[in-house]
Amino acid sequence: xxxxxxxxxxxxxxxxxxxxxxxxxxxxxxxxxxxxxxxxxxxxxxxxxxxxxxxxxxxxxxxxxxxxxxxxxxxxxxxxxxxxxxxxxxxxxxxxxxxxxxxxxxxxxxxxxxxxxxxxxxxxxxxxxxxxxxxxxxxxxx
Amino acid sequence: xxxxxxxxxxxxxxxxxxxxxxxxxxxxxxxxxxxxxxxxxxxxxxxxxxxxxxxxxxxxxxxxxxxxxxxxxxxxxxxxxxxxxxxxxxxxxxxxxxxxxxxxxxxxxxxxxxxxxxxxxxxxxxxxxxxxxxxxxxxxxx
Amino acid sequence: xxxxxxxxxxxxxxxxxxxxxxxxxxxxxxxxxxxxxxxxxxxxxxxxxxxxxxxxxxxxxxxxxxxxxxxxxxxxxxxxxxxxxxxxxxxxxxxxxxxxxxxxxxxxxxxxxxxxxxxxxxxxxxxxxxxxxxxxxxxxxx
Numbered sequence: 001x002x003x004x005x006x007x008x009x010x011x012x013x014x015x016x017x018x019x020x021x022x023x024x025x026x027x028x029x030x031x032x033x034x035x036x037x038x039x040x041x042x043x044x045x046x047x048x049x050x051x052x053x054x055x056x057x058x059x060x061x062x063x064x065x066x067x068x069x070x071x072x073x074x075x076x077x078x079x080x081x082x083x084x085x086x087x088x089x090x091x092x093x094x095x096x097x098x099x100x101x102x103x104x105x106x107x108x109x110x111x112x113x114x115x116x117x118x119x120x121x122x123x124x125x126x127x128x129x130x131x132x133x134x135x136x137x138x139x140x141x142x
Numbered sequence: 143x144x145x146x147x148x149x150x151x152x153x154x155x156x157x158x159x160x161x162x163x164x165x166x167x168x169x170x171x172x173x174x175x176x177x178x179x180x181x182x183x184x185x186x187x188x189x190x191x192x193x194x195x196x197x198x199x200x201x202x203x204x205x206x207x208x209x210x211x212x213x214x215x216x217x218x219x220x221x222x223x224x225x226x227x228x229x230x231x232x233x234x235x236x237x238x239x240x241x242x243x244x245x246x247x248x249x250x251x252x253x254x255x256x257x258x259x260x261x262x263x264x265x266x267x268x269x270x271x272x273x274x275x276x277x278x279x280x281x282x283x284x
Numbered sequence: 285x286x287x288x289x290x291x292x293x294x295x296x297x298x299x300x301x302x303x304x305x306x307x308x309x310x311x312x313x314x315x316x317x318x319x320x321x322x323x324x325x326x327x328x329x330x331x332x333x334x335x336x337x338x339x340x341x342x343x344x345x346x347x348x349x350x351x352x353x354x355x356x357x358x359x360x361x362x363x364x365x366x367x368x369x370x371x372x373x374x375x376x377x378x379x380x381x382x383x384x385x386x387x388x389x390x391x392x393x394x395x396x397x398x399x400x401x402x403x404x405x406x407x408x409x410x411x412x413x414x415x416x417x418x419x420x421x422x423x424x425x426x
Contacts (some may be wrong), residue, residue: 008150011153077164077217078163080165081161108217110168132239138280142245142246
């Protein structure tokens with residue numbers, strides 16, 4: 001059986017991890033590339049469609065290019081987290097409002113995440129984005 | 143006054159119930175009918191528009207027919223939960239991306255839920271889905 | 285270091301504040317102006333686009349006019365909360381489905397919130413709504 005201290009620590013970890021993903025959304029929505037990068041562990045990785053960006057330098061390049069001008073608006077939900085000491089795994093749904101060449105796009109999918117506690121703060125160790133669809137709003141999903 | 147143990151148990155119950163609804167979304171999004179059914183208590187009930195499916199056999203028939211091919215994408219939010227021992231009631235909002243005869247549909251509504259702890263795991267005892275609208279994305283809500 | 289009691293109290297406060305924002309969504313979705321007003325502290329303020337409504341009387345006028353007929357459907361997500369004793373600050377994302385002159389509108393943005401505990405219940409002390417866009421669904425965001 002876990003102690004009260006251990007049980008409380010798990011709830012606090014999950015609470016902080018949920019807020020980590022919320023902070024990610026706000027940093028993306030505001031095009032704050034540096035703030036996004038700081039949410040990743042130094043060796044953190046972002047994966048999308050077979051590509052990956054590993055470590056702060058590559059993440060910085062990704063988010064400066066991808067987030068600063070288009071400022072997608074992600075909304076994260078349906079979060080399941082399993083904490084194991086200083087690491088955790090999670091899965092969360094996401095809906096994103098984007099603009100592509102002046103046209104409204106809508107995206108839905110989920111993230112497969114791994115988190116690690118670094119200097120007392122939970123960070124993304126690995127964020128694997130699995131889109132269900134990525135389509136013009138005028139056309140919709142199929 | 144509640145003890146620390148009791149207060150912690152309530153927070154843990156609510157945390158697990160929120161994850162139950164998240165797991166439901168992922169199982170639906172992936173068309174995993176058996177996984178959806180397992181999230182219900184053996185005598186669990188799903189209700190929609192005056193119809194109901196009670197018990198694992200009826201739920202299995204429902205979700206095999208409804209979820210395996212179309213794989214709606216539900217996103218659950220705005221969750222309010224009241225725990226009372228081994229049972230709980232909850233209300234949560236939902237937005238769903240569906241496809242109907244090749245056309246993108248958007249659904250919004252909320253669930254009125256009852257949960258029960260079965261063998262140490264929270265399950266749906268009753269899930270009553272109250273849609274606000276269920277419309278082609280191209281037409282929108284009114 | 286915080287005691288177990290203090291740490292538990294913070295998690296309970298955050299849990300109740302998240303439910304406060306969920307209750308707000310349901311009251312708005314159902315056009316229950318009085319129920320919305322009760323979620324604000326007596327001196328609570330709502331701000332939107334440079335205008336503000338302060339205190340229950342002004343809030344009552346706002347929500348009777350704005351919420352009773354159109355019943356927007358807000359979905360709140362991405363919630364970050366910092367508790368400091370009997371007050372707290374928070375930021376949460378929101379997507380809203382509205383109808384304007386018979387036409388479907390979609391809204392996205394976030395709230396900058398301040399909360400206060402009043403008679404043992406968390407209430408909105410200040411809710412500043414910052415929309416990203418507020419557009420016909422048929423046209424989409426840009």
